[in-house]
Amino acid sequence: MKRNRNGVAISRDRKAFNAIAYAFIIFVTVLCLLPFWLVVIGSFTAESEIFSRGYSLWPHEFSMEAYELAFRYPDRVFRAYGITVSTTVLGTFLSLLMTSLCGYALQRDDFKSRGFFTMFVFFTMLFSGGLVPWYLLITNYLHLKDTYWVMILTQLCNVYFIILMKNFMKTVPKALIEAAKIDGAGEFYTFFRIVLPLVKPALASIGMFVALNYWNEWRTGMLFLQDDTLFPLQYYLYRLLNSVEFLKNATTAMSSNISSMDFPSESLKLAMTVIATGPIVCLYPFLQKYFVKGITIGAVKG
Amino acid sequence: MGVKRLFQNLSYDFRRNRALLLMILPVVIYLLVFSYVPMAGAVIAFKSYNFNDGIFGSPWCGLNNFRFFFMSGKAWQVTKNTVLYNAAFIVTQNVLEITAAIFLSEIAKPRFKKITQGAMFLPNFISWVVVGAIAYNLLSYDFGFINNVLTSMGMEKWDVYTDASDWPGIFVFLSAWKHIGYGSIVYLAAIMGISSEIYESASLDGANEWQKIRYITLPGIKPTFVVLLILAIGNIFRGNFDMFYQLVGTNGLLYNATDVIDTYVFRSLLTTYEFGMSSAIGLYQSVLCCITLVVTNLIIRRINPENALY
Structure with missing residues (x-):
């Protein structure tokens, strides 16, 4: 009898717990998705409705006005897309190459100066010279202001990823590397043909995070770019959102004079946000597992 | 460890592990330029900076910048x-x-x-x-x-x-x-x-x-x-x-x-x-x-x- 009652008590407890768990998770999920919904809906709402009723969960009347205007001169936003896609691809490739080469060498037992070089790399995480000397170096000494390469160079090397990669490289069996050496393979041959294929999961996951950093970078643009043909997507979006002048110039021919009254700046801002974010958000479900894996690798090793 | 030991290690790796040194070279150069040079450039905090003299040529001003802040x-x-x-x-x-x-x-x-x-x-x-x-x-x-x-x-x-x-x-x-x-x-x-x-x-x-x-x-x-x-x-x-x-x-x-x-x-x-x-x-x-x-x-x-x- 007692045992039975005990069993019932446990299952009731379990039920209450499950209810709270589901409720919490659903609440957080809705909270995470709702803002995205509002932005998309806002972009399809007529400007006059935004002025009279504000943003809402569902518009009274759907309007494509903002998108029509946004795509009337699409070359500017496409150019920003081009810059972001190319810097992301090129930057991620170079960054992964540097990170994996360095991570591999730093964990090799027969590399005697690995301790020194690990400290050399790690110290940059502990201490930095600050924004100003870095800014002056890039503008006045390396003369990278208003160049395409500044977007790639400033993000190229993340010490945290090097340490992560180094830890992951340790999982490659030493015997494999030894065997390749005995067969007369050179270090680079061993690295590219034997080691890299074995760490593909780490490359994919770390690569995702590097790519995401490149994709979302806007501060570099703000610090170093004045030439708007070089603007990456996020900085382009920032300028659109924060300057009505810039928004007008981006969506109308230079000569035309649309009065402020007719210009749908509110819905256009949201439409631009959707255009700049939509494609990458649509890709996200396919990439999710790499991110989860990447975070987990990092979590295990700290 | 000491500088002497470090030098011995480096010269060993230079003889035996040249490929490994080559592998870390890109990162080392990158960090030297983009992290260590700015660290040295942090002396600008003790200077009254002007564009023409640059970071190292500008006159010293002691702790004035800090005092001002x-x-x-x-x-x-x-x-x-x-x-x-x-x-x-x-x-x-x-x-x-x-x-x-x-x-x-x-x-x-x-x-x-x-x-x-x-x-x-x-x-x-x-x-x-x-x-x-x-x-x-x-x-x-x-x-x-x-x-x-x-x-x-x-x-x-x-x-x-x-x-x-x-x-x-x-x-x-x-x-x-x-x-x-x-x-x-x-x-x-x-x-x-x-x-x-x-x-x-x-x-x-x-x-x-x-x-x-x-x-x-x-x-x-x-x-x-x-x-x-x-x-x-x-x-x-x-x-x-x-x-x-x-x-x-x-x-x-x-x-x-x-x-x-x-x-x-x-x-x-x-x-x-x-x-x-x-x-x-x-x-x-x-x-x-x-x-x-x-x-x-x-x-x-x-x-x-x-x-x-x-």
Whole structure:
């Protein structure tokens, strides 16, 4: 009898717990998705409705006005897309190459100066010279202001990823590397043909995070770019959102004079946000597992 | 170890491991140029910088840049803001992330789990520029969704872009919103690492769900928590520039409540071109960061060496 009652008590407890768990998770999920919904809906709402009723969960009347205007001169936003896609691809490739080469060498037992070089790399995480000397170096000494390469160079090397990669490289069996050496393979041959294929999961996951950093970078643009043909997507979006002048110039021919009254700046801002974010958000479900894996690798090793 | 030993190692590797040296060369050159040269360039904090003489040619000015910063009253204010905001973020984020991870780990339906986890990670995926647009969409005085709901319920509008008093809450909320997916995945991985046998034997002994969380899950994720805590405390003097800048931008009405060291340095550099003072603040921040990281790690190593970062 007692045992039975005990069993019932446990299952009731379990039920209450499950209810709270589901409720919490659903609440957080809705909270995470709702803002995205509002932005998309806002972009399809007529400007006059935004002025009279504000943003809402569902518009009274759907309007494509903002998108029509946004795509009337699409070359500017496409150019920003081009810059972001190319810097992301090129930057991620170079960054992964540097990170994996360095991570591999730093964990090799027969590399005697690995301790020194690990400290050399790690110290940059502990201490930095600050924004100003870095800014002056890039503008006045390396003369990278208003160049395409500044977007790639400033993000190229993340010490945290090097340490992560180094830890992951340790999982490659030493015997494999030894065997390749005995067969007369050179270090680079061993690295590219034997080691890299074995760490593909780490490359994919770390690569995702590097790519995401490149994709979302806007501060570099703000610090170093004045030439708007070089603007990456996020900085382009920032300028659109924060300057009505810039928004007008981006969506109308230079000569035309649309009065402020007719210009749908509110819905256009949201439409631009959707255009700049939509494609990458649509890709996200396919990439999710790499991110989860990447975070987990990092979590295990700290 | 000593310089002599280092030299011996380097010359050994130069003879025997030239390929490995070549492998680390790109990173070494990169860090030398983009990290170590700026460290040397930090001497500009003690100089009165002018463009023609450059960093190393400009005349020295002792501690004037620092004195100016500390006398302005800004030093205390931005430091205080940075630390208090970060402390609030650390507490709320960890509580929410651990809660979400524990609940997610209890959910049996894999599809539901995957979809909700994916949705929670979505905010982490977008840039702070987009979050700025979202915040405007929600909070705008004239058209914002929240103000719409408030007026439709007959309540007064929430005027956040001219009144700074509610921003701490907004920042805490948005930082938790952006980070919960990432953090819950980290903690979920830690929970998955706990042996299921422990839970089973606890159930046999009659432990209920709350007891299992209290005595198995929470102690089990403690090492992860400690590592994240050291990292967070090591960065407690570093403000989340992207967030503060994208949400407040150049809205001077909100500076007192929302200025952190990073935004202040950025503005002094780009809008007033005070190279000397802004580099002094940057150096002050770097030194504080370095000290806190070393000290916290030292304390952790005292308590439990396994959890230490290095």
